[in-house]
Amino acid sequence: MQEIVSLNNRISQVIDNIKKVMIGKENVIVLSLTALLAEGHVLIEDVPGVGKTMLVRSLAKSLDCDFTRIQFTPDLLPSDVTGVSIYNPKEMAFEFRQGPIFGNVVLADEINRTSPKTQSALLEGMEEKSITTDGKTTALKRPFFVMATQNPIEYEGTYPLPEAQLDRFLLKINMGYPTMEEELEMLARTSQNHPIDTLDSVMTIDELLRTQEEVKAVYIDETVQQYIVNLIRESRKHPSIYLGVSPRGSIALMKAAKAYAYIKGRDFVLPDDVKYLAPFVMAHRIILHSEATYEGLTQLQVIEALIEDTYIPIRKEL
Incomplete structure (x- = not known):
């Protein structure tokens, strides 16, 4: 599949571009792109200051995407996310002012610092790619990708995300602290100017949309599909698990595996792809x-x- 190889090279360029800003985080970059190509969303949980926001900004700049940011606070209202209708006295009619959710790459920063009511304002957009306000449904931009960050729930002033909200995130990942060598390199790169300021785009939105379509064509064998279902069903009867992974989790794991295989330059999914991604797809869903x-x-x-x-499972040849 020559076209897949060609676009895969562009994805490699995106990874290398983001690595100019994010040092020692290639696995996090690849996972984020996996979710984006699978048309899913990412939840990043970690302590402040480890580069969560910088990752999202680097990704948006590398893909030449419209970047918007929602800073979640306890007093944030749902209309602050989706937008609000404002009366225009000149036109004698209400006009809808779009909220920050109308972007290509949306950073939902510290999402667990706001109330569940406001958190739920993201639900329709993340699942249906549209927003309904005042009885009118408006389609969101394509691509539409939410990268949400949250502090660990032990931190003061946080609200646990509802299960329905967590289930909308394709992957949940952690950043982790850098090694000593990585942190020293970080200081050297940012001593005068931050590399994010000079970061250029290396892929267009049209190319990204084509890539998302080609990910859907990645082949996944019946035995690999059976492996996915086995994993999901085992979570529903495991003695330590009260609530197992939903059917949405099965679909999410399949989509993530196809996108990950694509990034690795293959047009087919391996069981190892599923095994590697399963913790990131399943852990937050139980x-x-x-x-x-x-x-x-x-x-x-x-x-x-x-x-x-x-x-x-292993395919039995006839």
Whole structure:
């Protein structure tokens, strides 16, 4: 598939471009692009100051996308996200003023610092790619990609995201602290000017939309689909899990695996693609039993153990 290889080279250029700003975070960059190409969304959870916002800005600049930012605060209203109708006395009619959700790459910064009511303002847009206000539905721009950041729930002034909101995120990832060498390089690069200020775009929106369409054509064998379903169904009967992964999670894992294979230059999905992505797709979609939580188990630990115990089907040749 020559066209896939060609566009894959462009994706590699995007990764290299973002690495000019993000040092030592190639896995996070690849995961973010995986979600974007799969037409999903990303939730990044980590402490302040590790580069979450810079990643989103670098991605938007590299793709020449319209970047908007929503700074979530306790007093933020749903209309501050979606937009509001304002009366125009000259025209004697109400005019809709679009909110920051009408962008290509939307940064939902510190999303868990606002109330669940305002968090839910993102739900329709993330799932339906449209916004309904005053009974009128308006389509969002394409591509539409939400990268939300949140502080760990132990931090003061945070609200846990509702399960319905979490389920809308294709992937949940962590940034992590840099190594000593990476942090030293970071200081050297930013001693005079920040590299984000001179970052150029290396891919157009039209090319990105073509890439998203070609990701859908990536082949996934029946045995790999069976592996995905096995993983999801195991989460629903695992003794440590109270609420397992929804059918939306099955679709999300399949889409993510196809996008990841595409980024790696393949037109087919391997079981290893699914195995690698499963923790990022599944962990935030489950609820543990109180006994498991009391024992100190985390969602990620339970999912990783589940993956190791799940058999990978093998195609039987005739």
